[in-house]
Amino acid sequence: MDIRFIPQEDIDKQLYNSCVHFATNGSLYGYDWYLNATAKEWDLLVEGDNYVSAMPLPKRRNWLGRTYLTQPTLVPDLAVYSVKPLSPKRIQAFWDAIPEAYRGGELTVEPASVPKDSGRFTVTQAEGSALFLNQAYESITDGFPPDYYSRMARSEAADLLPVPNLKPEAFAEFWLSVHGESPENDWKFHAMQRIMYQILHRSWGNAAGIQTRDGELLAVSFNAYSHGRIFPLFRAVSKAGEAAGAMTLLYDTLLRSHAGRSLKIERFAEFVTE
Template sequence: MHRNLQYLQRKHIDTQQWDRCIANAANGLLYAHSFYLDYMAGNWDALVLGDYEAVMPLTWRKKWGIRYVYRPAFIQQLGIFTGTELTVELVNRFLNELPAHFRFADFFLNYAHPQTGLPGHSNFLLPLQLSYEQLRANYKHDLVKNLKRTSRFNLLYSKENTYKESLAAFRDLYGNRIAHVTDDDYSRFEKVLAYLNERNNLVARSVTEDGKLLSKGMLLRDKHRLYLIASVTWPEGRNKGANHFLIDRLIDEFAGSSLVLDFEGSDIPGIAHFYKNFGSFDQPYYHFYYNKLPWPVRLLK
């Protein structure tokens, strides 16, 4: 393999070629597009193979004069993206180049990496190509039972355009569970939502009963996936199965499309069980880490 692998600073990356590579990659993901990285990462550079045949975004920070690769908030997985086959040889070529530029790295490689021995993390997907009736036939028994129970209530599923309120509600109810996400992260992510909303690639839905808000879901859309980036269910909504109802109605709305519903996780058993109930499958992604920091700094990280 003689194609040149080069390290490029963000200012030297051809944004048009970059986004074309991500869009055409068999494993392309929304998080890897330049606009998403520009908003969510304080800094990012990249490893680029040949004429943008394969690319690897490197989101980095600097502390004590030492640069390190990290995972920004609201970015689940990155790694190498390519329209050609992602082989073990190609993966190793990219990963072996990293220590020449960074002393420390802690981030997630996307699902397509043929890497063995790395810790896997669950991410559940549901292809939506079939009809709603066919998709519903794959629902697990306890989900069908819960959905039958929701019919006792006057639940209403509706479209909305209130991403700011949805993000604020998510932060209010669940922010303590992801305490590492900072004010700056939320501010940056709101800009991502605004960008996608302007391009009709933001899907916001809610469940109400007699005008009272019970559950909200916010999804990001590209040409392949609907990413369930944030969902919120209030206590009364949980009692009435509003979250089950919300996802079921989403599936009904987008059934028969070419999209895949990406649940965005999870390793938490209860949440994983909830997603599996809809007939989804696990497409794991992988944790990549190394520490080549000088000796006493190594002990602190």
């Protein structure tokens, strides 16, 4: 199997993004522009001259200059992306091909990309299940826990209003006001805006919210659409929003508007049980 190491500056972006786009396990998180906004430093392993398979290697260096794999912030999971069958042999070959210069480290990957032998690396399988929307709204929500309906009742009593489109700046300002300022959150504040503008430029998503009749913003979520999935990338809800069930209403609105379509929502369980 012809697997080559390519440093970040030599990556053919068109070939790489094409691989991620058409891969059987393709994901929004794999695109070069998403990694540039999150990992910043990353290299690549590729199979074949046309990048039929590719594995991004996000990295960090310690104070001695040694290189380690590291999970980028705002990236739940990565993968060995491939338009070919994801056989255990192919997955293992990629992990075995990581250069010795990578002394160790850890990475979270989607289930099919977990190797049998992780060697010097700590490999974590991504958790969370997807919710399929190819049914009527009533069928989708039939098995939701009672607390979901209690929160919906609170939101109806509060007479809240949906905000279908928010500017990235307004979204990020609200997110920061909820999560608080810190060096890490300040970094996320800027990274989120870079990602949101990239997605809006491609018409792949939108920032939505819930507000009161007086215009007070209570909850926000940025949803991206890619690979037949809805990715709820970033979200925030104020204390007043929690009391009023605003986040539940926000996602229930998403369910109602997409029910019956051939889509699935990534990691929806955490929102159902919130």
